[in-house]
Amino acid sequence: MKAKLAADGLDESIAALAATSQHEVLAAWAGDCAERVLPYVEAASPEEKRPRQAVEAGRAWVRRELKMTAARQAAFAAHSAAREVSPAAACAACRAAGHAAATAHVATHAVHAATYAVKAVYKAAGPGLAASAVMQEREWQYRHLIRLNEE
Template identity: 55%
Template sequence: MESRKFVDVKIKRTIADQAEQMSQRTLALWAADCAERVLACFEAERPEDLRPRLAIEAARAWVRGEGSMAAARAAALAAHHAAHDAGHAAASAAARAAGHAAATAHVAGHAAHSATYAAKAMAYAANDATASKARTEQERQWQLRRLLELEM
């Protein structure tokens, strides 16, 4: 897997502060939304591997009360194994975003990790450092807007 340093943006702190005020179910929904936005980074590399997609679905099922926390945790672990198998930094980060989204059913703090891995997936998918920073900023802006929408 190629190596590239991820540089986050200042809005990360604003997102974290806002997330601390949200319910666990809202955070799980938000994390699933974040992970779903970058799922294509994983599926482009491993289209036959459904583990990250199933983790996102498990997070959403838990939010709706249709899935157990144990099922979400199992799906989270499977997505993290998919990240290990991915072979590409953007794909791996996307799978980790999905894993953390599902893990939010267990611990609310995983939502912030899902958002960070989603931003990493976008950054790693960029061609160069300038594009990487721009994509990270755009993704983090979207994440904050989405979190604020869910607050209403």
């Protein structure tokens, strides 16, 4: 992650915790991280459904209602949406959703979903608010991953 998006040690803590988390926990967490930034897509392009569908596909995989290959296809669709939307916060939110769905295929995509969610928050924050917004988002992500691991 670029220095301007770094969150004072939380990035490393999240990566370490993710490395010891179960695949399904990571998929649920990635979906939750991505869902928090979907409003950026929905405000910019209300007709764009692929990112939300990707988050839902990842959750359906966790519930064993969807095969990994279908979740992976939803991930590709969300990444296609990222190439078509603007502003930058909406694009990053699409990428977060794509990585959330892709976590069904490879668990390490979860950290990328969280990183893109932070990037969306950063891009959406006004001048002077970005650092605080990034820190708050990373703190939520870390606490949430701890909570999901405890369930």
